[in-house]
Amino acid sequence: MSKAFSASRAVTALMLAGLLLLPLYSQLSGNLFILTLFTRIVILALAAASLNLIMGYGGMTSFGHAAYLGIGGYAVGILAQEGIGSGFVQWPVALAASAIYALVIGALSLRTRGVYFIMITLAFAQMAYYVASGLARYGGDDGLTVYKRSAFAGLVDLSNRVQFYYLCLACLLGVIALIWRIVNSRFGLVVQGLRSNEQRMQAIGFPAGRYRLVCFVISGTMCGLAGALLANNTDFVSPAVMYWTRSGDLMVMVILGGMGTLFGPVIGAVVYLVLEELLSQVTEYWALIMGPLLLVIVLFGRGGIMGLLGRLDRG
Amino acid sequence: MAEPLLRVEGLVRRFGGIVATDHVSLDVAQGELHAIIGPNGAGKTTLISQLTGHLPPNAGSISLGGLDITYLPAHRRCALGLARSFQITSLLLDFTAADNVALAAQAHAGTSFRFFADARRERGLREAAHAALDRVGLSHRADIVVSRLSHGERRELELAVALASRPKILLLDEPMAGLGATESQRMVKLLQELRKEVSIVLVEHDMEAVFALADRISVLVYGRLIASGDPAAIRQNEEVRRAYLGDQHVVTRHG
Numbered sequence: 001m002s003k004a005f006s007a008s009r010a011v012t013a014l015m016l017a018g019l020l021l022l023p024l025y026s027q028l029s030g031n032l033f034i035l036t037l038f039t040r041i042v043i044l045a046l047a048a049a050s051l052n053l054i055m056g057y058g059g060m061t062s063f064g065h066a067a068y069l070g071i072g073g074y075a076v077g078i079l080a081q082e083g084i085g086s087g088f089v090q091w092p093v094a095l096a097a098s099a100i101y102a103l104v105i106g107a108l109s110l111r112t113r114g115v116y117f118i119m120i121t122l123a124f125a126q127m128a129y130y131v132a133s134g135l136a137r138y139g140g141d142d143g144l145t146v147y148k149r150s151a152f153a154g155l156v157d158l159s160n161r162v163q164f165y166y167l168c169l170a171c172l173l174g175v176i177a178l179i180w181r182i183v184n185s186r187f188g189l190v191v192q193g194l195r196s197n198e199q200r201m202q203a204i205g206f207p208a209g210r211y212r213l214v215c216f217v218i219s220g221t222m223c224g225l226a227g228a229l230l231a232n233n234t235d236f237v238s239p240a241v242m243y244w245t246r247s248g249d250l251m252v253m254v255i256l257g258g259m260g261t262l263f264g265p266v267i268g269a270v271v272y273l274v275l276e277e278l279l280s281q282v283t284e285y286w287a288l289i290m291g292p293l294l295l296v297i298v299l300f301g302r303g304g305i306m307g308l309l310g311r312l313d314r315g
Numbered sequence: 316m317a318e319p320l321l322r323v324e325g326l327v328r329r330f331g332g333i334v335a336t337d338h339v340s341l342d343v344a345q346g347e348l349h350a351i352i353g354p355n356g357a358g359k360t361t362l363i364s365q366l367t368g369h370l371p372p373n374a375g376s377i378s379l380g381g382l383d384i385t386y387l388p389a390h391r392r393c394a395l396g397l398a399r400s401f402q403i404t405s406l407l408l409d410f411t412a413a414d415n416v417a418l419a420a421q422a423h424a425g426t427s428f429r430f431f432a433d434a435r436r437e438r439g440l441r442e443a444a445h446a447a448l449d450r451v452g453l454s455h456r457a458d459i460v461v462s463r464l465s466h467g468e469r470r471e472l473e474l475a476v477a478l479a480s481r482p483k484i485l486l487l488d489e490p491m492a493g494l495g496a497t498e499s500q501r502m503v504k505l506l507q508e509l510r511k512e513v514s515i516v517l518v519e520h521d522m523e524a525v526f527a528l529a530d531r532i533s534v535l536v537y538g539r540l541i542a543s544g545d546p547a548a549i550r551q552n553e554e555v556r557r558a559y560l561g562d563q564h565v566v567t568r569h570g
Contacts, residue, residue: 182430182431186427186428186429186434187428190418196407199401200401200407200476204419204422204476205480206422
């Protein structure tokens with residue numbers, strides 16, 4: 001059982017307080033860039049959290065999660081292009097499209113395990129990437145500019161930096177709260193049981209396939225939301241958001257922060273993207289420093305940053 | 316005579332050229348403890364795996380309570396009241412003992428497509444779990460993560476998990492495997508209690524335990540059933556002696 005005070009809780013609380021107060025700091029210091037950076041971080045943290053649901057809790061290592069970023073983004077971009085600017089239409093479509101994609105991809109790929117599952121999810125994401133590249137009407141390779149951000153009937157103004165940041169943060173926290181409920185529910189215990197020992201779960205009467213598929217769809221839908229936010233953030237969507245390296249980035253964030261922990265992916269996203277930002281200011285070859293750094297954390301801190309903090313608590 | 320609870324007819328399973336299950340037919344009556352014995356490699360685990368649905372047979376049929384279950388998947392058979400323990404302990408190692416048992420209860424108590432309510436606070440499931448743990452004498456270890464339990468405790472937990480699904484028939488694959496003498500005795504005592512409530516198919520190497528517990532014994536050699544009968548008859552059976560103890564006789568005679 002966990003204690004009331006622990007290093008991992010303290011770090012999580014500190015990070016949440018920081019994220020909540022960030023716009024205040026940005027206003028006071030006049031540093032607008034940090035707000036832009038952290039809006040992107042919060043959105044990708046949402047994507048990483050959704051990946052963590054299947055990868056960390058469900059044991060389904062998907063290497064194609066960035067596809068949902070593109071699907072959610074293109075749903076917003078294409079509808080905007082066609083003159084439908086309302087977020088009340090765009091966003092449900094973005095979520096539904098992601099859910100349908102996840103349902104189809106999941107039904108096919110969840111028949112496989114291990115490396116094959118990784119490869120098949122990767123293959124589907126690359127297919128989505130090439131399909132997007134072929135959408136001549138919507139910019140093809142060059143991508144699609146979103147001239148007007150999603151409109152929410154005056155409830156929230158997405159063009160206002162602070163409002164948009166808080167909307168993203170609210171989405172992130174909402175999704176994390178949802179994941180928290182799910183992993184402690186009947187459904188969540190079954191999914192985690194399947195990760196732990198599928199043979200045993202079958203023997204006590206759980207059909208593995210449909211639980212995994214539903215979990216896969218929930219996760220994909222959540223990531224579709226991140227896609228819709230990302231398109232609004234950059235006012236642009238292109239096939240590049242679906243590229244396999246982006247899926248890899250999401251995996252790294254999850255592993256770095258700590259798989260199967262509620263706030264691990266958020267910490268992972270913050271650390272990964274802030275480091276990327278800082279190092280790329282120092283040198284063009286920032287990946288040369290980032291690579292070994294990640295290696296050290298993954299090798300010596302099994303369970304990622306959350307795992308390290310957990311060991312600190314136990315002394 | 317009443318319909319047997321479990322009926323196996325002409326079951327065949329081949330692995331390449333080897334016939335691991337060779338036209339096996341056997342019945343398990345309601346309330347019976349039916350032991351299956353045989354030397355190493357006789358195909359006992361192969362047979363059990365076909366009964367539980369983890370391995371499809373090449374021919375033959377299996378029925379449970381008159382219902383043909385030959386090609387039903389494992390989870391459907393479990394829903395019909397067939398529970399198993401594994402020869403090599405198979406549990407959720409990163410879950411607590413209570414969670415392991417509660418999940419088995421959950422599988423038989425309504426849908427598990429519930430996404431919001433905290434499953435660990437469902438009283439019905441927790442009570443069922445503690446009752447089953449109590450049954451095998453593990454209630455004091457309920458909140459311990461399985462990876463920290465001893466081998467003997469894990470064997471008992473396997474049994475609790477099987478019990479929590481309220482089965483009609485329990486398939487136990489070598490429940491004494493790897494247990495020390497005192498642990499074995501406890502297990503025998505436990506099985507003596509359980510057999511009053513549920514029919515049991517017991518695959519076991521420990522002959523002392525088998526002859527103490529079984530109503531009926533079937534002997535499997537090279538995939539074939541060579542004898543089936545009550546313990547006294549099996550003890551007297553010439554063919555069983557030759558097949559089962561044959562090697563030993565040779566060794567003692569020439570040694």
